Ligand SMILES: Nc1ncnc2c1ncn2[C@@H]1O[C@H](COP(=O)(O)OP(=O)(O)OP(=O)(O)O)[C@@H](O)[C@H]1O
């Protein structure tokens with residue numbers, strides 16, 4: 001009953017000064033809005049990353065050069081590329097659990113053909129690669145083992161390359177010059193769209209690794225080996241298998257560390273997710289600071305309000321308000337202010353998340369728990385920053401307060 | 406005088422403001438007894454300590470020295486919260502400057518003291534506020550804010566606010582100080598009427614013409630009571646008002 005009275009008084013006094021109340025709440029509105037938006041977008045980005053990693057193919061295992069135990073430094077100037085086609089072939093030959101293995105040689109290339117030229121990346125891969133990535137052609141065909149063993153200059157191009165070089169023509173059967181080497185286009189890949197980071201997965205040219213190695217790359221080393229298992233339950237065992245084959249290939253002594261890294265899809269996902277976590281943390285810090293500023297704004301305006309209403313406080317005390325009544329009144333007022341601000345901030349966050357969702361096509365979601373947390377946090381800000389002004393009001397001397405002009 | 410029916414029983418009240426060389430002895434040993442149902446005017450020159458005495462009697466302030474019994478309860482030495490509760494239950498204040506809450510209707514202003522009631526009884530505060538406003542003749546102004554009321558009407562709202570808790574005593578410090586003669590007499594007529602209905606009233610005034618409406622006058626000088634006497638020619642505000650009425654119509 002008493003609390004309801006205080007809430008009534010608080011709402012009334014807030015409504016009497018609408019503009020000022022709104023400006024006071026602005027800090028909280030923006031702070032909470034930012035938090036809501038960032039969490040919503042963060043969630044959206046995370047699920048987007050998950051989707052695009054799922055897009056990599058299923059049950060994926062990736063071997064990259066360099067040791068992971070050396071951390072980020074491992075791929076620095078000191079280490080040299082230690083993955084070879086022979087490694088890939090050994091894994092393919094000796095593994096019992098893998099359903100497909102492919103070396104991946106990346107060669108950024110200027111592609112010339114049809115309408116002009118286009119900067120893209122040529123991936124030298126084996127015939128297993130499309131199966132591992134779950135890629136198919138929309139027209140033409142993929143290259144086969146015959147093309148691979150004969151080092152034929154054939155290429156399968158991504159939808160983006162097709163659209164840019166052959167906008168109104170079927171690319172299949174056309175010529176394509178990659179680093180001045182003429183290739184024949186035998187197929188066009190099914191379009192796959194963008195990854196979460198905005199990478200265009202269709203901006204790619206696939207060619208047999210044998211051809212790419214001899215004609216384009218000019219060296220024996222490869223960027224990574226991609227493999228997959230038929231069953232996801234086989235992944236851990238398959239990873240061990242790959243590791244021991246690689247150690248044997250590289251003739252590592254038992255006390256030597258791995259000079260390569262074997263990761264599965266979940267590891268990659270976690271790494272990606274941790275990047276977004278860092279981003280989330282940063283944004284959370286910014287949001288925290290704006291909430292702090294918002295709280296100080298509330299404290300400031302409550303101090304002004306206490307001074308302005310000194311006489312009112314005196315009157316209330318004269319007719320029997322205890323210090324605690326006055327304290328409650330002002331505390332409730334600052335809580336109501338900050339909670340209304342928090343609610344408006346949630347609304348702003350919703351609108352912002354919707355807008356971003358509309359612009360990026362990401363799915364953004366605001367969980368009810370988030371809303372509750374945001375409102376609760378606003379209330380806490382109200383209590384924390386409202387307490388000092390409220391206590392100041394409660395400790396006023398009634399006689400002096402009554403005489404205040 | 407029957408001691409059991411004394412609302413105010415103060416003896417040796419002293420109030421010293423400040424410390425050291427700049428001490429101000431606002432009260433220097435005041436004795437005062439007010440029985441239930443009395444209407445007393447306190448007079449005295451500016452600075453004689455009238456407001457200081459009212460503040461102490463109203464439990465807004467504590468005496469530096471002396472004993473003060475309000476309605477049979479010793480109140481000097483109580484803490485802030487206890488004093489607040491006593492103000493709420495036992496005392497009704499009427500101020501010179503009205504001291505109503507701005508942008509708050511007459512009804513809500515009058516209801517206010519009941520909202521701080523801690524007795525736990527269930528009260529229909531709105532109905533009580535309405536009845537009290539009617540008692541002071543403002544039944545038709547309940548939803549007006551102070552800025553929409555005349556000075557006299559504002560003071561009547563303030564009187565209703567003082568009355569609503571049915572206090573042991575009403576303390577009015579220069580209640581007519583901001584009012585013209587006619588309105589002052591109107592307010593005094595209300596006080597006399599309430600006094601006839603049993604209210605105990607203590608009012609501070611500079612003007613002998615206002616003091617003439619109180620049956621008993623206490624005069625102060627330099628922090629002491631120098632004279633305490635019955636009014637020789639007690640005026641009746643209601644009949645004075647009838648004499649003044651034609652004037653009002655003419656203007
Ligand atoms: N808070 C205070 N601090 C210091 N001195 C004070 C304080 N309040 C009152 N005084 C002093 O105490 C004395 C009595 O003041 P008080 O207000 O009681 O006089 P008063 O009789 O009400 O005068 P007036 O008729 O002008 O209202 C004065 O000398 C005044 O200056």
Ligand SMILES: [Mg+2]
Pocket residue numbers: 455456457578
């Ligand atoms: Mg005074």
